Amino acid sequence: MFDSMLNKYNIVSESLNVECAMSFREKIHWVAFVGLLAGFGWYFLSYPWETANTRMGMMTSVWMLFPATIIFLVPMIAGSAYFAIRTPKEANLREDEREKLIHLKGTHAAYYPLVLGVWANIFAMINGLIYGWSVNILMATLVLAELVRVGAQLYYYRRGY
Template sequence: MSFHEKSTAVMLGGIILVYSWYFTQMLAIAETAPVDEGVAAIATIAPLLGITIAALVGIAIVAHIVIAIVDVSRQGDVDDAKDERDELIDLKSEQRGSIALTIGALAVLTMMLTGFSMFWAANALLGAMVLSTIVKASFQLYYYRRGV
């Protein structure tokens, strides 16, 4: 398994874990906080968003250090270079992810036109971006395993 494949697998797991926690917490907050009160509603989840981003950055740093240490111990160095196959896999996976993002963006647009508050629209957009990233990473792993 290449450095990029390991990195993608770890980040996919991290994103699923962290954003599952975020959306669970967000729904709990939405039950009690005044989330339909414009921009002020967004402020109610700002700390949660901050913790989520910090957790993801932390997971990324620690995971890549661990991957690098394992690679050095097994093969003597860290081969994080990208070649034409990596780039093709990135491109094809990005294309799949952008389909998910487009569908999500259209869903958010529909939500805004049908009277959903900024709070729900913002979270739906975040959900679409997360889904897009998950789709992209899943296809990357698929192409690395099954061929491209």
């Protein structure tokens, strides 16, 4: 009798399929990941690299940051609002211990590209690559570190911790 009860329960569990459902934070991380790729993918592909080592190249970087930020932020805001409206209860939940652990692991993983990027920038400056190169190497470092952070967190969310 107990077995049949458990079997029935398994059917209930499968129909709910709650194990596979993404949490609010995981969905937001996906939006951030895609937003980062879109916004800064456009930036690095569109940047006029032949002017990078001039003052104008540096100013171009600064001005191109505005549309890149908009491309990144608009889906982030829209996605957060959409998922918050769809699952308001989850949106208001505080991070629990597993999510805090995932958060810390992601941040830890992002430290390595950040250090590498700073060293790359120092190396580039010593070799005369300044202005736009400096800005772009630092920006690429930040974007890469963010992609590693968010990507690692997405991996840990799927793995369970």
